[in-house]
Amino acid sequence: MQLNFLDIRIYRDFNNDVQTTVFRKDTATNNLLHAKSQHSSTLIRGIPTGQYLRVKRICSTQTEFKKEADKLYQRFKQRGYSHNSLKTAYKRALEADRNQLLIPNKSKETNKSNKIIRFIGNYCSEQKEIRQILTNHWQILEQDNDLTSVIGTKPTITFRRSRNLHDQLVHSHLSKNVKPTWLENRTKGCYKCGSCLACPFIERALIYQEHFMNCKTSGVIYVMTCKCGKRYVGKTKREFRRRILEHVGDVKHRRNTSVARHINEFHNGSLEMLKFTAVDRIEPTMRIGDRQKTVAARSAMDLLAKYESS
Ligand SMILES: [Zn+2]
Ligand SMILES: [Zn+2]
Incomplete structure (x- = not known):
């Protein structure tokens, strides 16, 4: 007997003990972000670690973890990830203590409540340089007494999706694709x-x-x-x-x-x-x-x- 719920399969093993493993629908496609996708390299590097840790969290036995990690490896390979990056991520998950992984991470939640001012911009190929420039000159902003209390010790940068091929090729006749800003709001x-x-x-x-x-x-x-x-x-x-x-x-x-x-x-x-x-x-x-x-x-x-x- 087994029960599938979201990405978890709950089943009884031959000792009649309840165990969990990864569940994937038969129709599920390999939708892992491609390694060559136009995203920041830190984000792409983080994906294997996140995925292997997820598998580790879900699988209640080490045997199941290894089996599922193997499937995951194949899917990552198909999406252009290097063997080395996958090996590092796998090792980290293998050595991680599953009991610790099952405890929700509280540090993230407290971070959210901090009122940090974010730098938000469109993702572009110069994002590394932008980050570098902001980090290098952050001390200029920190010298201001009023600013220093609200800006934090280092810049927090968030990139939003930039225009992609779809945006450039597909136009809707009904929607105006340019939102007016106060800068261009001229007299009619x-x-x-x-x-x-x-x-x-x-x-x-x-x-x-x-x-x-x-x-x-x-x-x-x-x-x-x-x-x-x-x-x-x-x-x-x-x-x-x-x-x-x-x-x-x-x-x-x-x-x-x-x-x-x-x-x-x-x-x-x-x-x-x-x-x-x-x-x-x-x-x-x-x-x-x-x-x-x-x-x-x-x-x-x-x-x-x-x-x-x-
Ligand atoms: Zn006339
Ligand atoms: Zn004219």
Whole structure:
């Protein structure tokens, strides 16, 4: 008779004594962190020790421990760990006193309650140097009477996951991947950037937009309002100013586009009639189909209607 619970198998041996060993589901995969994974080397070095000690804790007999440690060795080998690193970890667990391992480690809990200020940053290849620099110059901070009571004797550094391939390749159309910080929380509306060729064609408007936009904003829905009142809605994934100058070029070269035709036919090609306003933003990564274009144009018109009635 045996009972499986989480990662433990409880069973009776031939003397009818209760024993415990490691339990793994048949469907369990080898999900040990790969030795070459982009993690700090101290973290990767710590994994074998942690795992062998876990096996030691779970197995009630030394025979079971050795058997399970052997399986663990195979799984670690598959994930690129060196024989030497595994041998050291195995030896440590083999020699450890199981009774001691079963007592919860209290020192960790008391550490948690200490209010230590942490340095938190994105994990990067320079993390070793960052750690080194902070450690080397910690004494500068310690010289401050007020700081010294809260910063502890050495820097506590925590790294959060950096951008991975998944983040770079997969984009959600629905979520905005950039959270605004107080640094970029600028005024909403459409403005001139103040230093480009498209600036004279921008009509400043700051009533209905939900974003900050200017000539240099990439990914906008815009409205060209002719001084005679006629309107054209467009969108561009590129910088707004590139698209504006393209329209200007169309007029100059009398190209067959709706904006250029209008200016040339009704206003004798006068560029002064052109006034552009960005009304909304689109994510430059968005793939826009015809249907979405129509929706965008309609919402731009709605925005304008609101603008005019206000
Ligand atoms: Zn500009
Ligand atoms: Zn016109």
